[in-house]
Amino acid sequence: xxxxxxxxxxxxxxxxxxxxxxxxxxxxxxxxxxxxxxxxxxxxxxxxxxxxxxxxxxxxxxxxxxxxxxxxxxxxxxxxxxxxxxxxxxxxxxxxxxxxxxxxxxxxxxxxxxxxxxxxxxxxxxxxxxxxxxxxxxxxxxxxxxxxxxxxxxxxxxxxxxxxxxxxxxxxxxxxxxxxxxxxxxxxxxxxxxxxxxxxxxxxxxxxxxxxxxxxxxxxxxxxxxxxxxxxxxxxxxxxxxxxxxxxxxxxxx
Amino acid sequence: xxxxxxxxxxxxxxxxxxxxxxxxxxxxxxxxxxxxxxxxxxxxxxxxxxxxxxxxxxxxxxxxxxxxxxxxxxxxxxxxxxxxxxxxxxxxxx
Numbered sequence: 001x002x003x004x005x006x007x008x009x010x011x012x013x014x015x016x017x018x019x020x021x022x023x024x025x026x027x028x029x030x031x032x033x034x035x036x037x038x039x040x041x042x043x044x045x046x047x048x049x050x051x052x053x054x055x056x057x058x059x060x061x062x063x064x065x066x067x068x069x070x071x072x073x074x075x076x077x078x079x080x081x082x083x084x085x086x087x088x089x090x091x092x093x094x095x096x097x098x099x100x101x102x103x104x105x106x107x108x109x110x111x112x113x114x115x116x117x118x119x120x121x122x123x124x125x126x127x128x129x130x131x132x133x134x135x136x137x138x139x140x141x142x143x144x145x146x147x148x149x150x151x152x153x154x155x156x157x158x159x160x161x162x163x164x165x166x167x168x169x170x171x172x173x174x175x176x177x178x179x180x181x182x183x184x185x186x187x188x189x190x191x192x193x194x195x196x197x198x199x200x201x202x203x204x205x206x207x208x209x210x211x212x213x214x215x216x217x218x219x220x221x222x223x224x225x226x227x228x229x230x231x232x233x234x235x236x237x238x239x240x241x242x243x244x245x246x247x248x249x250x251x252x253x254x
Numbered sequence: 255x256x257x258x259x260x261x262x263x264x265x266x267x268x269x270x271x272x273x274x275x276x277x278x279x280x281x282x283x284x285x286x287x288x289x290x291x292x293x294x295x296x297x298x299x300x301x302x303x304x305x306x307x308x309x310x311x312x313x314x315x316x317x318x319x320x321x322x323x324x325x326x327x328x329x330x331x332x333x334x335x336x337x338x339x340x341x342x343x344x345x346x347x348x
Contacts, residue, residue, distance in 0.1 A: 014273040051270040062305075065267050110269040111279035112297035224263055246298060248263045 016053060016104045017041070021097050022076055027164045031130060032094040033069060033080045038105065041077060044068055046137040047114040047219065050079065050107030054089055064089040067134040067221075067247075068108065071141035080164060082130040113219065113247045117145035121215045121243070126200055126230045128156040128222025132164055134247065135221060139179070143172055150178045152208060156200050156226065159188040182208060200226060202233035211237040221247040265299040268308055271322055275329060278341075288337040289317025296339070310335075 019036040026032050046068075053063045064087075070078035083094040097103070115123065115138045123142070125135040132155055142151060157163045163183060173181045184196035184204070196204060210216065218239060220230045227248045235241050265281055272280040281297040292314045299319055302309045307323030312335070319335035333339075 013277055014270065049266070049269075065270065106270065109273060109279075110266050110281050110297070112269075112281040112295060113266055246264070247266050250263050 014106050014109070016106045018102050019077070019105045021099050021101045021103075023099055024097070027080060028162050030083045030094075030162070031080060031164050032083070033078055034093060034097065035070075036077045036079065036105075038077050042108070044072055044077075044108035045111070045114040045116060046071055046141040047134045048108035048110050048137075049134070050077075050105045050109060052079075052089060052093070053104045053106075054092060055104070062088040065109070066093075067137070069133050069136050069140075071137055071144055073141065073144045080130065080133045080136070113221070113245050115141075115217065115219060117142055117148065119217060120149070121217050122149050122213045123151040124210055124213065124216045124218045125151070125153045126156075126205075126218065126220040126222075127153065128200070128226040129158070129162070130164060131222030131226070131247070131249065133221075135219060136165055136168075138219065139169075139172055142179075143176065147176055147178050150213075151180070152210070153179075153181045154184070154200055154204070154208065155181065156184045156186060156222065159185055160190045160193075180208075200230045200233075202236055205230070205233055205237060210234065210239070215240070216243065218244040219246075220244065222249070224248040224250050263303075264301050265295070265297040265310060267301050267303065268296075268310060268320070268322070271308060271329075275331065280339075282341070284340045284342070285319065286337040286339075287312040287315060287317050287319060288335050290315035291337070 017038050017040060019038045021034055022037050023035045024032055049065050049067045051063055051065050053061055055061050066079045066081055068077060069080040081090050081093045084090045113134060125138060127135045135153060169181050173179050184198060184200065185193065186199055189197050218234055220227050227246045231244055231246050234244050269279055269281045283296045284293060285296050286293045289312055298313060300311045300313055309318055310320040311317065312319055317335050321332040323330045
């Protein structure tokens with residue numbers, strides 16, 4: 001066996017590790033980021049996820065997947081978790097955990113929905129709600145690696161206060177002329193809002209110049225209907241389907 | 255049942271469970287559906303997961319590609335819905 005490496009596809013046994021909460025940050029009223037120290041973390045690629053496992057005193061276990069928000073270069077792992085009020089895992093992660101607490105996770109997982117600055121071609125990221133989390137890992141990685149290609153983030157939120165990473169996204173765009181960030185607010189808009197106010201659709205991607213990009217890499221993450229619509233629209237706009245990668249989420253089955 | 259945490263609903267999310275068994279990432283594999291013959295990335299298949307197990311379906315014809323369950327005797331896996339799976343190295347995984 002080769003030694004453990006942080007690259008997808010290399011044989012590596014997937015084991016549960018202990019994650020210690022280092023700090024917590026509220027991103028929106030329903031979303032909290034956890035910064036974690038994970039023993040023997042092998043490193044990851046932007047876009048990968050982890051499985052989190054909670055065990056009750058009676059032995060009952062619940063397991064969920066969460067996208068990694070931190071870039072590969074960060075010394076600590078960051079997860080950004082949306083609270084689902086009747087969920088089994090998210091209310092604990094966002095409401096109960098305190099610095100110093102420990103829980104189990106394993107990863108990094110998934111080698112498909114990943115991006116590296118070494119990948120040639122413009123980057124187009126389309127996110128809905130907390131689907132922005134793996135896309136943020138890509139943008140943070142891009143900022144650290146030094147952008148060599150233009151990037152566009154189209155980010156759909158219900159309203160202004162539910163935009164995750166709003167200030168950081170603004171800073172990233174201000175520091176990097178090759179990065180464009182476009183918000184669409186689907187339910188409510190602040191006074192004087194000039195931006196989009198509908199779900200991501202074909203006309204929006206067309207207006208943003210996506211069809212004119214040469215060989216772009218598209219990453220689409222969000223609720224299933226949003227992902228299907230955006231992926232279908234991209235194909236209709238002439239984007240090579242092999243360059244469109246998607247990740248869907250929604251309420252887990254009962 | 256109240257398990258409504260937001261969860262991934264495609265093949266990306268099966269990577270953890272299958273990684274337990276295969277020690278490699280399965281989501282980058284390209285599969286051919288035994289039902290309709292269409293070819294696509296494992297990660298783009300539709301996942302229906304519960305505490306009992308997972309079912310992966312073809313996005314084109316709804317054929318069951320894979321079923322996985324945890325049983326008292328271990329993990330049970332049925333992959334007969336795939337005619338074949340092809341593993342090609344990705345640029346990041348030589």
